[in-house]
Amino acid sequence: EVQLVESGGGLVKPGGSLRLSCVASGFTFTNAWMNWVRQAPGKGLEWVGRIKSKTDGGTTDYAAPVKGRFTISRDDSKNTLYLQMNSLTTEDTAVYYCIRYKPLEGVYWGQGTLVTVSS
Amino acid sequence: EIVLTQSPGTLSLSPGERATLSCRASQSINSIYLAWYQQKPGQAPRLLVYGASSRATGIPDRFSGSGSGTDFTLTISRLEPEDFAVYYCQQFGSSPYTFGQGTKLDIK
Numbered sequence: 001e002v003q004l005v006e007s008g009g010g011l012v013k014p015g016g017s018l019r020l021s022c023v024a025s026g027f028t029f030t031n032a033w034m035n036w037v038r039q040a041p042g043k044g045l046e047w048v049g050r051i052k053s054k055t056d057g058g059t060t061d062y063a064a065p066v067k068g069r070f071t072i073s074r075d076d077s078k079n080t081l082y083l084q085m086n087s088l089t090t091e092d093t094a095v096y097y098c099i100r101y102k103p104l105e106g107v108y109w110g111q112g113t114l115v116t117v118s119s
Numbered sequence: 120e121i122v123l124t125q126s127p128g129t130l131s132l133s134p135g136e137r138a139t140l141s142c143r144a145s146q147s148i149n150s151i152y153l154a155w156y157q158q159k160p161g162q163a164p165r166l167l168v169y170g171a172s173s174r175a176t177g178i179p180d181r182f183s184g185s186g187s188g189t190d191f192t193l194t195i196s197r198l199e200p201e202d203f204a205v206y207y208c209q210q211f212g213s214s215p216y217t218f219g220q221g222t223k224l225d226i227k
Binding site: 101 | 151152154156158163164166169170173175176207209211214215216217218219220221
C-alpha cells in the first residue's frame with residue numbers, strides 16, 4: 001500500500017524558513033517523480049513543484065509564486081522528499097501535500113501538513 | 120501554462136439527480152494526464168478518476184470520467200448525500216501541473 005506521510009509544518013514568522021519532509025512507502029521511491037501541492041485556507045489547490053527521479057535527471061520545476069524561494073530535494077536512501085521554504089510570507093500559509101502521480105496507475109496523496117506564516 | 124477552467128462554479132442538485140462537471144483546458148492534453156478529485160471540508164483530496172476515464176480503487180461506479188483533447192467531463196449518475204463536495208480536475212501533461220478552480224456541488 002502506497003503511503004506518503006508529511007511532517008515539519010508549524011508556525012513561522014514572515015521572512016522565516018521551514019523544511020517539510022514526506023516519507024514514502026509502498027512503492028519504489030527511487031523511480032518516482034514527486035510533487036508538492038498546497039491549499040491555502042478556504043482556497044483551491046495549487047501545484048507547488050516537482051522533482052524527477054534521478055534516473056530521469058533529478059530536475060525540478062516550480063510554480064511561479066515560489067520559484068527562487070522554495071527548493072525541492074530528495075534522499076532516495078531514506079525514501080524521503082523535502083520542501084525547503086525560505087523567505088516565507090503570509091501568502092504561503094497553507095496545508096502542504098506531497099503527491100505521487102504515476103501514469104496509468106493513479107495519484108497518491110499524503111494527509112498534509114499545515115504551515116502558518118504569521119507574526 | 121495550461122489553464123484548466125471548470126464549470127459551473129457551483130452546481131445545486133438534489134440526491135438522485137445526475138451531475139455533469141466540465142473541465143476545459145487551454146491547450147490539448149494527453150488523456151492519460153488528466154485526473155479528477157473530490158474534496159470535503161477538512162480532508163485531503165480523494166482521487167476519483169485518473170487517465171481521464173479510469174476510476175480509482177474503491178470509487179463507486181456512479182462516478183465516470185470522459186473526454187479528450189481540451190474537454191473533459193466528470194459525471195455522477197445518481198447523486199448520493201455523501202457526494203456533495205468540491206471537485207477539482209488536474210493535468211500532469213505539462214509543467215506547471217495545474218488545477219482547475221473547482222466546482223462546488225451542493226444540495227438544492
